Amino acid sequence: MKGLQWNKSQSTLKMVEAPVPEVKPETVLLKVSHCGVCGTDLHIMQHEFRSGQLVILGHEFSGTIVKVGTGVNNVAVGDKVVVEPNSMCDTCRFCRRGKPHCCQKCLPDTIGLMQNGGMAEYCLVPAKYVVKFPEALPMDKAALVEPMACVVHGYEILGQIPDGTRMLVMGSGIIGQLWINMLHYRGFRDVTVVEVSEGRRQIVSNSGLGYRVLHPDDLQAEFKNANMGEDGFDIVVDCTGNPRALEMAYGLLCSGATLLVFGCSPANSKLTIDPSLIQTRELKILGVNVSPYCFIKAVSLVNDMAANYLKFDKLGIKKYSLEQYETALTELRAGEISKAMFCIDK
The missing domain is CATH 3.40.50.720 (NAD(P)-binding Rossmann-like Domain)
Known part of the structure; x- marks a missing residue:
């Protein structure tokens, strides 16, 4: 599969060929549809935000489930979903006080920052972090759920x-x-x-x-x-x-x-x-730190706002293929657009 991989030590983002991830217990494999470029991604590339040493970026994405691992019962093959990229350990004093966004133990598991994310044709994610959305909501607008949750x-x-x-x-x-x-x-x-x-x-x-x-x-x-x-x-x-x-x-x-x-x-x-x-x-x-317990609300809000408020031309969002990533980043950094979004599943 194709993916955009960030190399922290070399300060490079480049297109790579990588194997499609193997499904594991309690995980699902997504065929990625759309993935947004976040300001956080730009900060990562400027060494102003944490990231893995070698990681496929992308934490704002939608996709279709193509495989499920054993023990998965909340979603099924064919479901359209968005991904909540921030995990929680469930054991620290923050998680147990209902503040998982303050959890320090879960940082190595953040999808698209520390673990491979959605700027690729496929992405493997824990099943508990995928959220289904209404059939009527287009895949591209569903990719706005993560920033809207924040x-x-x-x-x-x-x-x-x-x-x-x-x-x-x-x-x-x-x-x-x-x-x-x-x-x-x-x-x-x-x-x-x-x-x-x-x-x-x-x-x-x-x-x-x-x-x-x-x-x-x-x-x-x-x-x-x-x-x-x-x-x-x-x-x-x-x-x-x-x-x-x-x-x-x-x-x-x-x-x-x-x-x-x-x-x-x-x-x-x-x-x-x-x-x-x-x-x-x-x-x-x-x-404000990420989006604890806000994904379900954001799915509803994006669905309600989609027709009248979330038109891409109105918001200044422009779509690109993964191969056009250099152009996308250049135009985003120049302020010519408000957001770049990769259209991956054509």
């Missing part, structure tokens, strides 16, 4: 959001796009989007959501003489992971506001902020 987790962390809340979303890559479309779907209208890339700003402008989208410089100029404790944003969702963007976001919070750190920042990066504002404005800074 968005669902972030949304739940925010808690109940009052009417009239003023929100800012930093970054309009695919995660920013999923956030703003989900917010619109849930009825929120006072949302501003800030984005460096002109191409991605245009994607938001053409989305039909009616949200303001600005370059960071224009947004800061707009608030230059404002009383931020009064005039700032109630919720800022950072989807960039860029330390400078986070510093900017912190300065745009009004009293009682929340900063949701969603984007992946490079390890050991630093922020310079005024900590007195946390006390005087009663600010909250919250992190």
